[in-house]
Amino acid sequence: MRKIISYFLFLVLSLPVFACEASKDPILNTMQQEIKRSMKVLKQQKPSVYFMSYMITKGKEYKYYSSLGKISSQDTTEEAVLDVDVRVGSEKMDNTRPLKGFSTSWVFGQINTLTLLTPNDKVLKNLLWQATEEAVKRAQSNYEKVKSNSASVAKRTDDSDDFSAPLPKKTNFCAELEPFTFNDQEIIDLINEFSSLFKGKDFILSSNVYFNISDKVVYFVDSQDNKMKRPQRLIRLGYSLETLNNDGMKLSRNNNYDFVSLEKMPSKEQVIADIKKSIEELRILQNAPVAEPFHGPVILSGRAAGVFFHEILGHRMEGNRQKDDEFGQTFTGKINQQVISPLISVYDDPTMETFEGVDLRGHYLYDDEAVPSQNVVLIENGILKNFLMARSPIKNFPQSNGHGRKSISRRAISRMGVTYVKARETITPEELKAKLKEEIKRQNKPYGLYIEDISGGFTMIDTSSPQAFKVNPLLVYKVYPDNKPDEIIRGVDIVGTPLASFNKIIAAGNDYQVFNGSCGAESGWVPVSAIAPSLLISELEVEKVYKSSAKLPVLPAPKGDK
């Protein structure tokens, strides 16, 4: 699953928890009335509808892009989207069960979507009714397929129900944020000022500064009387720059700042300094020596370690993957067993809003099935304790722990939120580096690696692929065991298999860092965060990256003057 840095930072404010007074919110009110009205009829059908939910995601998005001192692209969207989820059959077996023998695709969880903006009661009811009709037709048809598929294929290893029993406590959560206003000309002027810093840098082939705001509210009701009104505000300022070496390798640097209000935006001076630093790094990177395949001791910075854990461990902790025989189920049967280094514990805690002053994109109080989010202890001192659960039960885990997540037009499955890697003992970054040098000498290697920045990665978890991962570092240094200075290298990918890699963590720094990003999987793109310290791994493998066949342009860059 490839993760890219999205444009949105998930905003988390300290929200006072309010019970919904449905009569005061016309949208929730209408949704509830309509769902009740429909269920009365639909549960009498054959096959019957036993569960339904409506979700409306409503709000605005603003995207500004600037290149070399001027706006290059600008989008403003105001809309609302309705998702209708219908379950036909029963909790034991329903239409959402993946068909065995068919490849799991991104499509299996798609649910009906209609677009709507400022719905009044009459129009909203009409749209809900239309969407319900469509969704029921599709669900009933899928259910027939599920029934015949189940009868004609081998029994599942984990034959748990397709849906959990009703929540022990009904959700009744409504929250509001202060209306968000901003001066768009100020934003434009600011990013134009930042992007003009790339002028005259001929070696940079493309550069971009962007400012994105997503200001939305999610309304949710279901036929089990759960209801929720959950605000979501995401603001991101970022930049990216890219160049090419003549051997075809693309090099890039980028940076994102995620914050909850404009007051928390980093200072202009800081961003300018960061941009200048990135320009310099890219200049060095462009002609840095190419990495050779390597196997040996590596330090992952906190950010890199966060991504590492997200990709290699996190997805293997997602509950739905323990049930589906198409997945490798690396950790399925390993509850209460040692799975990674005893130095490390891993939690996923979406209730965290910030970490050391940094806002966390992956925060939420209620998931996309209106289940309260929970701090889940996934691994404690290296021992596997739990999985991340949505409302699809797995063996020994019958209930959701508030990790059902999705994007528009998808059905929720268990996903990460805020993945927190904690080390039982930590040392300073300087001590960690010293330990790296010791390890280099101990293994008699010519050098080790320090991976400072990472863009993302993917992991293969279906049984038709090797259970391997690939993570894409952006800034890597060779570290020598003697006093020779560290040396930037280019063209590195981290590869490996999870069970082998995780047991090689031998030390951790006390420099926790946050990685904010977006994660894409079967239920779409969701904002996530990862918090981790720097980690020393005694053996990690890196390989050369893919290189394009592109060459640098024949002609030098045009002169900037007219």
Place this chain on the structure above:
Amino acid sequence: MKKLLLIIVCLILNLAVFAAGNTFRDLSAQEQEVFKAMQNEMQRNLKNLKMDKFARPYYIAYKIIPETRYLFNASQGVLMQDKKTYTPEYEVQVRIGSPKEDNSYFNPSVWLPKETDSSFALNYEDVSKFLWQTTDIVYKNSLAELTEKQAYKKNKHINQKYDDFSFYPAQEHFDNLTEPTIDKEYWREVAQKTSAKGALPEFEDFMTFVNINFAPSYFLTSRGSKYLQDKYSIKIRFIAQGRLEDGLEFNLNKTLTYADFKDVPSLEQLEKEAEDFAKEVITLQKAKKVDAYIGPILLEGSQAADLMRVLSQGISRTKHIASNEDYSYYDGAFSDKLGLKVFSAGFDVIDDPLRKTFDNKKLAGYYEIDEEGVKAEKIQIIENGILKDLPFTASLTKNNKKSNGHARSYYGYTTLLARPSNLILLARSTIAEEDFIKTFQNFCAEQGLKACPVIKARDGDTFFGFMIDSKTGAKTPVYGEMTTLNTRSLRDIKYASDKMQVYNEMTRNGFGYSIITPDLILDNGEINQSKRQPARKPLVKRP
């Protein structure tokens, strides 16, 4: 006195030149900046872009389209969407080799790339930088394509007789760019109020989509042709969704497209249009499934335009090397039928890119200079039913001996097509609009038929309309399947009404065309019984 007259005449001439579009005018600072970037980069590449042992380009063309799009959408009186997007698009043409034989039309996606993830700002530095890199990519790909093309021809023993390119005098034309100020509140109101006309129990949904595109184009060729084109479109579409009495779901629409804001009717008039459309659809809701039928058919409104689109597609074409299966090219059905009777006698068709208006309404297909920098020309496509001429580009073929300024790029296609612009159907004799249905009825009776269909609307292959009783003139709403509007149908046109209608169409990237046609009667059309099954009636009663 003479001197005064002379001064006055000069003044008038100057004013005329500086009216809507000018051959010469002072460009604004930004316009100058963009053209300068294009010009400098083009010259630099022509002069210096060359890899060792390989040829340099002999021709380059650039087009930049900083496009702004607005969308307002409402359903039954309630606003659904409000979007604004600004993204600059581009086209880069690079020809390598010589006019006798170059890289063109072998794999058009290479030499005329359409896809880009990049955006760029409209300033000198960014435009230059973007064009520098893109020209480089296109050049390198084109080199490979030229080699492949030559090898292919050698392999297939293809002896190319006609040049791949030809040259014409440079042209210049500059429209005054007038980015409209979009009153968002007004257009929201248009969407809401017109869609409210369909807030009726007969409809499951009734929506209005308002799409406003502003797509000015900066164009430059290395032969010196240059234009700045002001192109915008306002498209208002009403969509009615519901069910017929027998349960068949329908999704019918009426689209109004304007190439100028001054042509857009007032809000009250648009509300009336929506209301009339809603009433018409309600009448059609009683439609019954029709039996198979062969005989006269009346094509009303946009259905007549659909038939003319068949001609439009039939005369569009690209040059291609015969039998290169790896590359899809476009060859209209009439490419090799010059001199043949492809249309009914008594009809003429002209294509006139230079025509700005029809019936005082701006035409979407108007342009002065085509995408190869050639002056646009009016052409007579059909004369009394005979195919006399075709749109041609500067790429020569057996029939295409000379460009007539019809090379046009079309969003979604990766090549320049020879395409029509403003296609106008002229009947040598017409029937008054008020008598047209009666004429059809009489014609139906003459054929010995009990009833004949009037096609009013289509939803995919399903048409909706009326059967007109040949004796009484009574109208019975029907629906059926009509898949047979094709080139053969063009020879079946019997009558035309005297009321010409303009159908503008514009896509992204500022590509536009118009079809101007009256309602038409075909003497020999075919419809079939619909194979669509009515959907299950809703389980839950409508709220």
